[in-house]
Amino acid sequence: MLTPRQHITDELAAGFEQIRAGLEIPDTFSPEALALAERRAAGGVEQFLDQLDADGTRRFTDRREIELTSIDPDGSMDLDQAFAIERSGGNGGDGAGAGAPDGYLLHYAIADVGSWVQPGDAIDVEARRRGMTVYAPDRRIPLHPPILSEGAASLLAGQDRPAVLWSVGLTATGEIDTIAVERAVVRNRRALTYQGVQAALDSGTDDDQFLLLRELGSLLIAAETRRGGISLELPEQTVVQVDGHYEVRYDAAYEVESFNAQLSLTCGMAAARLMIDNGVGILRTLPPAGPGVFDALRVSATSLGVAWPADMGYPEWLRTLDATTPEGAALMNLAARTLRGSGYLAFDGNLPEGHEHAAIAAPYAHVTAPLRRLVDRFANECVLAAVAKQRPAAWALDALETLPAIMAKTGAAASQVDRAAVDLSEAAALLHLVGHEFDATVTASGKGTATLLLRDPAVIERIAADLAIGTTVRVRLVSASLDGPSVSFELV
Incomplete structure (x- = not known):
C-alpha cells in the first residue's frame, strides 16, 4: 500500500509531466538526431586533433597543459565551463604595495558545441526547436542529446575535449585588459561542486585556484559596482527530491557562486567587445529602469527605516540589503523591477541603440553555456570570426536574425515550467497544514x-x-x- 507521501509524490510526478506537455516542451529527440549524436560521440576527441582550417593551419591548438577546474551544482553532468587563474606581474604597480599582483590571466574553457553540431543537421534542427535546456524537479530536458551534452561534448574531469578557450588579461583592479580566443583541445583536471569549494574556503584551504577565485571574484564584483552594475540575491524557490519525495526550498546561494559567475560575466563582456569591434554579432540586452523606479525605491527605503545615504549609488546600496530581514526582502523584491525587459539584439553593421545590459552596466553577450543555451553556439562563432578579423560564416549570419525570437519563446516556456512546478509543489507542501x-x-x-x-x-x-x-x-x-x-x- 502506498503511503500518503508516496501518493502525493506520484501525483506531483504526473503533474510535472502534464506541465511540460501543456507547454509543448519536447520530450524526446528524433531518431535521426540520436543516431547522429552517437556517431559523432564515437569519434572522440581524436577527430579534432588533426583538423585543418582553410589556410592549412591546425583548427585546434593543444592546450591540455592548462590545469582547469570546473565548479557546478551537485550532480551536474552538462559541464560548459572550466577555468584556471594565474597571477601576472607582481611588482605592486599602481601603488598596490610590495608583492601585490599587476593583474591576472584568466583561462576560461567553454565546451565547443559548434564542433559537434553542423549547420542544418538533425542535432541542429532539434536544438533550434528546443532553444535551451529545461530544468524540472523530476528531470531535465536537454538542448542536445545526452550522449553529447552529458558525455562527449561536456568538460568532464580527466577527459580531453574540444573547447573555445578564452585567455583574458585583467588588471589588478579587475578591468579587462587583453583578450585572446582560440579553438583548443583541453583537459578539465577536476569537476567540483559549489558546496565543496565553499566548504574548503570556509575551512581555510590553501588550494591556489580556490584562493585566486575568491581574490579575483571579489575584485570583479568591486569593478561591477564601480561600473554601476547590480546583482540581486533574492530568495529563490527551488523544488528538490529528498528521499524519494519533493520539497520546496529557498535555494541557498554560496559566495563562491558569485565569484564563479563573475568569470562567466567577464567572458561575456569580452565577447561583446569583440563582436562590436567586428561589426556583427548578437548581444544580451536589458534596458535601464526609468528614474521613477529609483525614486519609489528611495521612498520605500525611508518608510521602512533602511538607510540610503544621498552620496551612495544604487549598486552599492543594493549590496547592503539583507534578504533575510523583512525590510531587505521587500526592498530587494522592489529592486527586481529594475531588471525587466531582457532580450537579445542581433546586429550586422551599425550598432543599434539600446545595446547595453543595464544590470551589468556594459555591453554583454551569452557565450559560456552552449551545452544548455542555443544562442551561445552562434555567438561563439561570431567571436572566433572577430578574432580572425573575418565575417562569421554564412550559416551563422543567417541564424542571427532568428535567434532573438527563438530564445524569447523557449525562455518563456522554460520560465513557465519552473513557475508551474513551484506552484504545484507549494500546494503539495501545504496540503497537511x-x-x-x-x-x-x-x-x-x-x-x-x-x-x-x-x-x-x-x-x-x-x-x-x-x-x-x-x-x-x-x-x-x-x-x-x-x-x-x-x-x-x-x-x-
Missing part, C-alpha cells in the same frame, strides 16, 4: 493584493489585502489543493 498559522513577510502590495513570503515552508503566495511592504503579518492557511493548483490564506 490547512488551519495552521504562519508568520509572513509582505514583499509587494498594490491594487488590493499583497505578496507574502513564508520562510518555513518555503512559500510565496498572494493574499487579497492591502498591506504595507516590509511588515510581518500572521496568516492562516484556509485551503490547499493540487487541483489548479490553489492555495488560500487569510489574515489572523
Whole structure:
C-alpha cells in the first residue's frame, strides 16, 4: 500500500509531466538526431586533433597543459565551463604595495558545441526547436542529446575535449585588459561542486585556484559596482527530491557562486567587445529602469527605516540589503523591477541603440553555456570570426536574425515550467497544514493584493489585502489543493 507521501509524490510526478506537455516542451529527440549524436560521440576527441582550417593551419591548438577546474551544482553532468587563474606581474604597480599582483590571466574553457553540431543537421534542427535546456524537479530536458551534452561534448574531469578557450588579461583592479580566443583541445583536471569549494574556503584551504577565485571574484564584483552594475540575491524557490519525495526550498546561494559567475560575466563582456569591434554579432540586452523606479525605491527605503545615504549609488546600496530581514526582502523584491525587459539584439553593421545590459552596466553577450543555451553556439562563432578579423560564416549570419525570437519563446516556456512546478509543489507542501498559522513577510502590495513570503515552508503566495511592504503579518492557511493548483490564506 502506498503511503500518503508516496501518493502525493506520484501525483506531483504526473503533474510535472502534464506541465511540460501543456507547454509543448519536447520530450524526446528524433531518431535521426540520436543516431547522429552517437556517431559523432564515437569519434572522440581524436577527430579534432588533426583538423585543418582553410589556410592549412591546425583548427585546434593543444592546450591540455592548462590545469582547469570546473565548479557546478551537485550532480551536474552538462559541464560548459572550466577555468584556471594565474597571477601576472607582481611588482605592486599602481601603488598596490610590495608583492601585490599587476593583474591576472584568466583561462576560461567553454565546451565547443559548434564542433559537434553542423549547420542544418538533425542535432541542429532539434536544438533550434528546443532553444535551451529545461530544468524540472523530476528531470531535465536537454538542448542536445545526452550522449553529447552529458558525455562527449561536456568538460568532464580527466577527459580531453574540444573547447573555445578564452585567455583574458585583467588588471589588478579587475578591468579587462587583453583578450585572446582560440579553438583548443583541453583537459578539465577536476569537476567540483559549489558546496565543496565553499566548504574548503570556509575551512581555510590553501588550494591556489580556490584562493585566486575568491581574490579575483571579489575584485570583479568591486569593478561591477564601480561600473554601476547590480546583482540581486533574492530568495529563490527551488523544488528538490529528498528521499524519494519533493520539497520546496529557498535555494541557498554560496559566495563562491558569485565569484564563479563573475568569470562567466567577464567572458561575456569580452565577447561583446569583440563582436562590436567586428561589426556583427548578437548581444544580451536589458534596458535601464526609468528614474521613477529609483525614486519609489528611495521612498520605500525611508518608510521602512533602511538607510540610503544621498552620496551612495544604487549598486552599492543594493549590496547592503539583507534578504533575510523583512525590510531587505521587500526592498530587494522592489529592486527586481529594475531588471525587466531582457532580450537579445542581433546586429550586422551599425550598432543599434539600446545595446547595453543595464544590470551589468556594459555591453554583454551569452557565450559560456552552449551545452544548455542555443544562442551561445552562434555567438561563439561570431567571436572566433572577430578574432580572425573575418565575417562569421554564412550559416551563422543567417541564424542571427532568428535567434532573438527563438530564445524569447523557449525562455518563456522554460520560465513557465519552473513557475508551474513551484506552484504545484507549494500546494503539495501545504496540503497537511490547512488551519495552521504562519508568520509572513509582505514583499509587494498594490491594487488590493499583497505578496507574502513564508520562510518555513518555503512559500510565496498572494493574499487579497492591502498591506504595507516590509511588515510581518500572521496568516492562516484556509485551503490547499493540487487541483489548479490553489492555495488560500487569510489574515489572523
